Amino acid sequence: MYPLSSALLVLALLVSGALIGVVVRPLSPEEHKAHQTLQLVQLVDGMLVTFAALVLGLMTASAKSTFDNASDDFRALASDLVQFDITARQYGPDADPVRQRTRVYLAAAIASTWRHEPLPPGNDYPRNLAPKDVTENLDDVQLDQMLNSAGIEWRRLVAHDRYHQDLLDDGRDQFARIVQAHWKLIQEVHSSISLPFFMTLAFWLFVIFLSFGLMAPRNPLVLITIMLGAVSIASVAYVIVDLDTLFRGMIVVSSHPLRDALTALAR
Structure with missing residues (x-):
């Protein structure tokens, strides 16, 4: 996977999910906006948010561990x-x-x-x-x-x-x-990120932002907050994939130890 394309894919999924929710909400029947219905949506949303947070943390730790081991x-x-x-x-x-x-x-x-x-x-x-x-x-x-x-x-x-x-x-x-x-x-x-697992996580995040759009009132502050959240999570995806690729992107394993060794060998 490439860091930039992975981050843009996640960003597109999150923004599209939120926009779909914002567009669909006014078209939903009134019973779909009932308090009990919204409570259930919030419960499911909270469960997905917890799972997604745990998985993002584990993937970040795994990618960082791979990067540090390669450097060592x-x-x-x-x-x-x-x-x-x-x-x-x-x-x-x-x-x-x-x-x-x-x-x-x-x-x-x-x-x-x-x-x-x-x-x-x-x-x-x-x-x-x-x-x-x-x-x-x-x-x-x-x-x-x-x-x-x-x-x-x-x-x-x-x-x-x-x-x-x-x-x-x-x-x-x-x-x-x-x-x-x-x-x-x-x-x-070797890469520590499984592509099917990464896409499953992206789907969870899509569902979470879809529910945000369904429950959020339509005003500029809410839309800006959702956009900032999407950008933040996409940046996390970028960092995870960038750490995992090791030799390309903005975060790469340093070549200085081997270059210093080459200078010593050339003496």
């Missing part, structure tokens, strides 16, 4: 890459090909994930990778191959003394954490 995972990946690069730098010139492959992997990952931002410096990484979208599979075969080739290159290194052997062992452990962080992002960073 990217920071963990950046930290692991920097630690591995420090170990490879201490190993000496023999590890320079490994450092280069790791840097190429990181630059390509940044370029394919944050398409709306400037490309990382350098021309030694592929720029034709498919853009990442949280609603789809985040895995990319080329990125997997780049990371695997760096690991293979590291395992091919042969230590000639105890110092370099310790660095090789440390590097293997650090690279294993990099691979784990890489696949953790692929497995865990």
